[in-house]
Amino acid sequence: MSKGKIAIIGIGEVPTRNMPERTQWDIIYDTCMEAVKDSGLHKNDIEGVVSATPQAQPKIAAELSFGKLPEELGLKGCKDTVSCNAGGASTSNCLRMAEQWIESGIAKAVIVQHVTLHSTISLVDQINFFAKAGIDLQWEYPFGPTYNIIMGLMANRFMHDNGTTPLEMASVVTALRSWASRDPNSILYGKEVPSPEKVLASDLLNTPLHKRESNILGDGGCAMVVVSAEDAKKMKRPAAYKLGESVRYFSGTCVMRDFDKVFEGFTVTAKEAMAQAGITKKDVSLWNCYLAYPLGHPMMAEMLEVAPKGEGGKYFLEGRMSFGGDIPWSTIGDAPGRGHTGSGVSAATYVETARQLMGKAGERQVKNCKYVFQNTAGGSGFNQISSIWGKEIK
Amino acid sequence: MTKPIPETQPWSEKFWEGTKQGKLFIQVCKDCKSKIFYPRKFCPECWSGNLDWIEASGKAKIFTFSTAYSMVEPKFMDELPYTIAYVDLEEGIRMMTRIVDCKPEDISFDMDVEVLFHERNGYFLPYFRPVSKK
Numbered sequence: 001m002s003k004g005k006i007a008i009i010g011i012g013e014v015p016t017r018n019m020p021e022r023t024q025w026d027i028i029y030d031t032c033m034e035a036v037k038d039s040g041l042h043k044n045d046i047e048g049v050v051s052a053t054p055q056a057q058p059k060i061a062a063e064l065s066f067g068k069l070p071e072e073l074g075l076k077g078c079k080d081t082v083s084c085n086a087g088g089a090s091t092s093n094c095l096r097m098a099e100q101w102i103e104s105g106i107a108k109a110v111i112v113q114h115v116t117l118h119s120t121i122s123l124v125d126q127i128n129f130f131a132k133a134g135i136d137l138q139w140e141y142p143f144g145p146t147y148n149i150i151m152g153l154m155a156n157r158f159m160h161d162n163g164t165t166p167l168e169m170a171s172v173v174t175a176l177r178s179w180a181s182r183d184p185n186s187i188l189y190g191k192e193v194p195s196p197e198k199v200l201a202s203d204l205l206n207t208p209l210h211k212r213e214s215n216i217l218g219d220g221g222c223a224m225v226v227v228s229a230e231d232a233k234k235m236k237r238p239a240a241y242k243l244g245e246s247v248r249y250f251s252g253t254c255v256m257r258d259f260d261k262v263f264e265g266f267t268v269t270a271k272e273a274m275a276q277a278g279i280t281k282k283d284v285s286l287w288n289c290y291l292a293y294p295l296g297h298p299m300m301a302e303m304l305e306v307a308p309k310g311e312g313g314k315y316f317l318e319g320r321m322s323f324g325g326d327i328p329w330s331t332i333g334d335a336p337g338r339g340h341t342g343s344g345v346s347a348a349t350y351v352e353t354a355r356q357l358m359g360k361a362g363e364r365q366v367k368n369c370k371y372v373f374q375n376t377a378g379g380s381g382f383n384q385i386s387s388i389w390g391k392e393i394k
Numbered sequence: 395m396t397k398p399i400p401e402t403q404p405w406s407e408k409f410w411e412g413t414k415q416g417k418l419f420i421q422v423c424k425d426c427k428s429k430i431f432y433p434r435k436f437c438p439e440c441w442s443g444n445l446d447w448i449e450a451s452g453k454a455k456i457f458t459f460s461t462a463y464s465m466v467e468p469k470f471m472d473e474l475p476y477t478i479a480y481v482d483l484e485e486g487i488r489m490m491t492r493i494v495d496c497k498p499e500d501i502s503f504d505m506d507v508e509v510l511f512h513e514r515n516g517y518f519l520p521y522f523r524p525v526s527k528k
Contacts, residue, residue: 131467137401139432140490142519144462144470149478152460160458160503206462207498214465253432255480255490 004393006099007232007239008354010039010225015185016218016339016348020119024060024221025072027115031223032073039225040237041109044077046070046225048107050094052114052343053085056121056129069113079107087134088292089378090114090343091350092385095242098226108227114347115221118340126217134380136253148214150254150380152206155295157259159208164298166208168313170199172294173212173336175316178323180337182363185348187218187339196317213294218339222351229393238358240372244276244388254380262381266303269386270373277371277388281305284388285369286328286356287321290349290376292335297321301329304373328366331356346376357391395469399517406433408447413518418450418509420485431487452509454481454522457488461498477501481522495523 012034014027036043051064061083063069070078080101084093091114098110118126135141135150158164177193180186194212202211232239248265251257274280281304289300298312306327307315315321321329332338332352335345353374355361361369372389402410412419421430423437424444436443459479466474477493479501492512493501507522 127467136432137398138403138406139400142398142400142514142517143478143490143492144466144473144476145478145490146462146466148465149460149462153458153478153480156460157458157503204463205465206460209460255488256432 004229004241004243006095006102006226007229007241007393008224008350009227009232009235009237009239010035010037010041011222011351011354011358012036012038013185013222013348013351014220015189016187016220016341018119019117019219022117022219024054024057024115024117027117027221028069028113029073031115031221032111032113035111035223035225039109040235041225043073043075045109046075046111047077047079048098048101048110049075049078049081050097050110050112051081051083052090052094052347053083054114054116054342055085055133056126056342057117060115085343087378087382088290088343088346089376089383089385091347092245092376092387095226095350099242102226102228108231110226111223112226113221113223114344116341116344117219118217118342119219134254134382136255140254145254146206147380148209149206151293151295152209153254154259155208158299162302162310162312164310164313166200167196168298168317169208169295170196170210170213171313171317172297173199175319175322175325176294176297176330176333176337179331179364180333182323183332183338184362186333186337187216188333188337209295213336215292215335215340218341220339220341220344220348222344222347224351224354233393238360240354240357240389240391241393242387243278243371243390243393244273245385246270246272246276247383247385249383250381252379252382257381262384263299263303265384266300266386267305269384270304270375273373273386273388277390279371279388283371284373286331286353286366286372288349288353288356288372288374289330290334290346290374292340292345294334294336297330297334323364331361331364331366349374349376353389357389397469397514399515400519403433403435405435409433410517412447412449413511413520416511418452418520419447420450420483420487422446422448429485429487431489450487451484453525454483454507454509456480456493456501456503456505456507457482458503459493459501461501479522481507489520492519492521493523494521500524
C-alpha cells in the first residue's frame with residue numbers, strides 16, 4: 001500500500017498453449033531465466049523467490065511451497081522462498097511479499113513466478129476442482145452452480161438493472177479477441193476475431209453466457225524480476241514502477257456478495273490507487289483489467305468511470321476498447337483472449353503491464369504508455385485489488 | 395452418479411433438521427437481534443454465542459437467476475436445464491437455491507416465490523417455486 005517502493009525490471013513468459021509434452025519445471029526454467037536475463041542481473045543476484053501456488057496441481061504446489069525452485073535453478077544468492085495463493089489475486093500478493101522483503105532488507109532482487117499445466121490434469125480432476133473452488137460446500141455446491149453460473153447470476157442482474165443488451169455483452173469478446181489475435185503469447189494468436197453476432201450464435205451454456213463468452217483452459221507460465229524503485233532507477237533500464245494500490249474484501253461465499261458493495265469497491269479502490277500515484281483517470285494510458293469472464297467488463301468500465309453508467313456495453317460495441325480504439329483495455333484480451341491458466345491470467349496481466357510500460361508490446365504497444373491501471377480479483381470474486389504502475393518515478 | 399449433500403457444521407445441523415420437518419429456520423442473535431445467514435458458531439455482528447432460531451415465512455423474491463443448459467458437473471447433467479437463483483427472503487436473508495415447478499422462460503426478476511423441500515440422500519434442500527404454483 002505504498003507509493004513507489006518497487007519496480008519490475010525483467011519479464012519472461014512462455015506462450016499460453018496446450019503443452020502436455022512439457023513439465024512445469026521445463027516452463028519454470030524458461031520463464032525465470034528469461035526474466036533474469038531481461039533484468040540485466042546475474043542469477044546469483046536473486047535473493048528471493050515468490051511463487052503463486054498452483055492450487056489445482058498438488059505435486060508442483062508442494063515442491064514450490066517446500067523450497068525447491070532456488071535449488072533447481074541454482075540461485076546461489078537466494079535467502080528465502082515462499083509460495084502463496086489467493087486465487088486470481090495470487091500474483092498481487094506475491095508482489096506484496098516481494099515488496100516486503102525488499103523494503104525490510106531481506107532481499108534486493110526477487111523473482112515472482114507462476115506456472116500452470118492444465119492439460120496434464122485429468123478432465124475429472126479439472127471438473128471437480130473448478131466445481132468446488134470458491135463455491136460454498138454447504139450453502140451453494142449442492143444446488144449445482146458452476147463458475148459460469150456464478151458469473152451468469154451477476155451478469156443477468158447487471159443487464160436487468162442497466163439495460164445492457166446481449167449484443168453489447170457479446171461485443172466484449174470481440175474487443176478482447178482483437179487484442180489476443182495480435183498477442184503471440186495468446187492461445188488465440190492469429191485466430192479470427194468473432195463478430196458480436198457470431199458470439200451470440202454460439203451455444204447458450206447458461207443465461208446469459210454463450211460458449212464463445214466462456215474460457216478456454218490453457219497451459220502457461222511467466223516470471224518477473226522485482227527490485228526497489230531506487231535500484232531500478234539507478235539501473236537505467238526500462239521498468240514498471242508500482243505507484244499505488246488499494247483493496248477491498250467482499251465475501252468468501254458467492255451468495256453473500258453484496259452487489260452494491262462490489263460495485264462501490266471497484267470504484268473506491270481505483271480512486272484510492274490513483275490518489276496514491278498522484279494521477280487521475282485522465283492520466284491512465286491503459287486499463288489492464290482482469291476479470292476472467294467477458295461479461296464483467298462493461299460493469300468494470302462503468303465502475304472505473306471510464307464509461308458513463310449504463311453505457312459500458314455500448315462502449316465495447318462501438319469498438320472503443322478494441323485494438324485501434326480510443327480506450328486501450330486488457331491488451332492480452334483477459335482470460336477469454338489469452339486462454340485461462342488458473343491464477344496465471346493475473347500473472348500474465350502484470351507481465352503485460354510491465355511489457356507495455358517498458359515499451360516491449362510490439363503491435364499491441366499503447367502509444368506513450370505512461371500509467372497503467374491493473375486490477376486483480378481472487379476466487380469467484382472475493383476481493384478487488386486495484387493498482388497503478390508507471391513508466392518512471394519522480 | 396452421487397449428487398452432493400451439504401457439508402454441515404455442528405451449528406448448522408438445526409437448520410437441516412428443520413428442513414426435514416418442512417421448516418425453513420433462520421438463526422438469530424438474542425443479544426444484537428441480527429438475523430444470521432448462513433448459520434454460524436458465533437454471531438458475525440457482535441460475536442455473541444447467545445444464538446437462537448426462528449422459522450421463516452418461506453416467501454421470497456428472486457434477486458437474480460441463471461438457467462443452465464450445459465457445461466455443468468456430470469452429476470447434475472440429468473437435471474438440465476435447471477435454474478440457479480439468489481432469492482431474498484421476507485426476513486431480509488439472501489440464499490442460493492433452485493427455481494422449480496415452472497418453465498425457465500417464465501422466471502423473472504423480483505418474481506414472488508415460496509419454499510419447498512427437495513430430498514437428496516436424507517437432506518432436504520430448500521428449493522423455491524412461483525407462489526401461484528400450489
